[in-house]
Amino acid sequence: MSQLKPIISHLDNIPSTPGKFKPEKSPYIHRLRIHSISKLTLFSFFFLAVILSIFLFSAPSTPSRPAESAAAALARRSLSNAEMDDHERERKVRSSACARSRRGHTVLVTGAAGFVGTHVSIALKRRGDGVVGLDNFNDYYDPALKRARQKLLNQAGVFVVEGDINDSALLKKLFDAVAFTHVMHLAAQAGVRYAMQNPSSYVHSNIGGLVSVLEVCKSANPQPAIVWASSSSVYGLNSKVPFSEKDRTDRPASLYAATKKAGEGIAHTYNHIYGLSITGLRFFTVYGPWGRPDMAYFFFTKDILKGKPITVFEAPDHGTVARDFTYIDDIVAGCLAALDTAKKSTGSGGKKKGAAQFRIYNLGNTSPVPVSRLVSILEKLLKVKANRKVLPMPRNGDVQFTHANISLAQKELGYKPTTDLETGLKKFTRWYLSYYKKKKSAW
């Protein structure tokens, strides 16, 4: 599970440029060729030709596949990945989008099968909002975990459309079907270290994908308000703590951080030009049940239980590496508060009609904990001694510590994290043991 495979989105098999689109050959022409080389009589050849021309000229007026635009083909094919036709899918989308009350939001959650996306989608649905998920179920980490989250979402009444945020035609279809009041944009290529292995996946999802989401939002009428996940990693090499939204963010330490920082700039542009209401949330190391297997607390748990050594990094001069670990429920509360306080976008159909809200908040826990302490808590909860290897921190994009100043979110969102690391890890390990006990293969 800790084996992080390269992304192979289901769209990778689909041509992304019209030039690469290979039209399928007409079955009639194919049939013609077969017959021309057969030993049929001249009469039967002419007879067949007459029949063929009748067929060809009486073809339906709707465009056949070869004449279809690449974008339309992309949408049709990406909608057909599950055994469900377009009509059935649209019915599910509309029903999932239904809010319980007229005052409820109608939210498109991208990255819904992800860790944060699942929790946020379920919380929104439970309180009565309409929610439609979108996720490409890529295999950056075990897609089986994403499928298991999808089951939870289904049970909660949240339908997840399988597709890529870069698929503009699919996004347009969704917006044609539903008048989303809000977009909670969480789909992204996450993880700091993986950027050295697969840099283009970060550009694809965190830059290209973000632009594609903002494009459909700007053209929608009415435009939705957007809340999206940036990251604490934008603080990069900052040494002033705690990190405040006013601090500089122009020295990213990883490509992941650089794409999130670029996202903040792109978001500002769409706010400025098109009047989109946009709120960026800088999450600080989110953890909890249904979490991400590529994160230290998760793979430490797995390796400790397996009796495998774990590597704990230390900064130069035996400096402490620490993180402002933030429990998932606190992050969910912050996301919901950001959605609830988001003002309406001011534009419509691609035209700005006035200044729109633009906000950025830190969502952290304000109490950084050394990674060595995280391991001690896990040892206690799992009742297994870890086999620790202490090594100097490599230059792979990780920073030495993170620490959030959350006073702005506290003041404007009423954000107040309540879960300390020990309590949160207790909930995580309980989930981990029960989830993987059922799936014995994982450990």
Ligand SMILES: NC(=O)c1ccc[n+]([C@@H]2O[C@H](COP(=O)([O-])OP(=O)(O)OC[C@H]3O[C@@H](n4cnc5c(N)ncnc54)[C@H](O)[C@@H]3O)[C@@H](O)[C@H]2O)c1
């Ligand atoms: N978890 C954290 O500690 C943390 C910290 C800072 C920021 N963030 C940000 O929060 C958001 C959610 O993170 P997470 O921890 O839930 O990650 P995650 O990887 O579990 O969730 C992201 C989801 O997006 C989907 N996705 C990725 N690219 C896609 C694409 N092109 N089209 C459609 N779907 C796509 C993935 O399949 C995945 O299910 C991300 O934007 C991440 O960068 C997370």
